[in-house]
Amino acid sequence: MSSPATTNHPRNSLVAQLEQIGLRVLPANLDDFLARATRAHWSPLMLLEQLAQAEAEDRSRRSLERRLRVSGIKSFKPMADYEWDWPTKIERDIIERALTLDFLHEARNLVLVGRNGLGKTMIAQNICHAAVLAGYSVFFRSAPALLEELHRQTPEGRRRKLRTYANVGLLCVDEVGYLSFDDKAADLLYEVINCRYERKPLIVTTNRPFKEWNEVFPNATCIATLLDRLLHHADVTVIEGDSYRVRESEQEAAARRRKK
Numbered sequence: 001m002s003s004p005a006t007t008n009h010p011r012n013s014l015v016a017q018l019e020q021i022g023l024r025v026l027p028a029n030l031d032d033f034l035a036r037a038t039r040a041h042w043s044p045l046m047l048l049e050q051l052a053q054a055e056a057e058d059r060s061r062r063s064l065e066r067r068l069r070v071s072g073i074k075s076f077k078p079m080a081d082y083e084w085d086w087p088t089k090i091e092r093d094i095i096e097r098a099l100t101l102d103f104l105h106e107a108r109n110l111v112l113v114g115r116n117g118l119g120k121t122m123i124a125q126n127i128c129h130a131a132v133l134a135g136y137s138v139f140f141r142s143a144p145a146l147l148e149e150l151h152r153q154t155p156e157g158r159r160r161k162l163r164t165y166a167n168v169g170l171l172c173v174d175e176v177g178y179l180s181f182d183d184k185a186a187d188l189l190y191e192v193i194n195c196r197y198e199r200k201p202l203i204v205t206t207n208r209p210f211k212e213w214n215e216v217f218p219n220a221t222c223i224a225t226l227l228d229r230l231l232h233h234a235d236v237t238v239i240e241g242d243s244y245r246v247r248e249s250e251q252e253a254a255a256r257r258r259k260k
Contacts, residue, residue: 025054064132071138076125087118087241094237098127101134104170109202109234113209116178117243120205124172127203136169143176146192147185166195170203177208177216186220190229197229204230 008242018027028031033054037047044217079099083115084092097103098110110127113121150158165171173192196202208216210231213223 023051023055025058026051033245040237067132067137068129071128071132071140073125073132073138073140076129077122079123079126082119082122083244086225086244087114087239089240090118091237091240094235095123096121098235099130101127101131101136103235104131104136104201107199107233109204109230111204111230111234111236112205112239113207113236114239114241115207115243118239118241118244119244120239121174124174124203124205128170128172129146131170138170139165139168140172140174141180142174143189144152144179146173147181147188150192151184162191162195165192166200168200170201171196172203172205174204174205176204177213180215181217183217183220186217186222186226189217190222190226193226193229198233202230 015027015030018030033051037041037050040046042050084090094110102108112123114120125140128140132138150161153161171191171192176189191203204215210227213227214220217223
């Protein structure tokens, strides 16, 4: 009886096969991995455990990098730098609770209201970043960018984009009220809010009180319904005070004068 034939696969062929089955860490570090296994006398079970751990950690890292990239959060200051005593009014307990991400599980919304320069965007960015680190998919978009993107789509493209906005783990619409929009933009924002209503959480930042949203979206007929859906399950917090950026600019100007 003849013995079974032994097939010797060259290293390059093995690397290609490992890549073909979806592995990434092992093909790139095959020689090192095999050397460590030999030195440590890994059992077959231990070898598989080490392989699975390396691949899982790599996939987790790449997933985090991808979610951060597509989130659109961009650069921001950490909450450790936030000066809680600068605003004359701020509900710190609501913001700190939001940073624990409890509202995500409840599909509640968070609305930050306040004039420019009080840290609304910074707070929203920190919450969104915490959500990404916790494994959620996140989109952080300014209101003008989001509405412009929806407006220039074909009807089918708009439906696809709305499905995307409906299903992302956390959506933040930043800077509602900084620009005025037409009634079509109000309809689009309503569609975004409605498709997430009681399903997925939403963060909105605005510099205008709700009674002035008719000025942000003049001639729009859906504002009352839009606000009803947005605020039905929402924590609304108002931040009051003078602009931190104005104070920072004044301090920098004073420092330059002292140097002269």
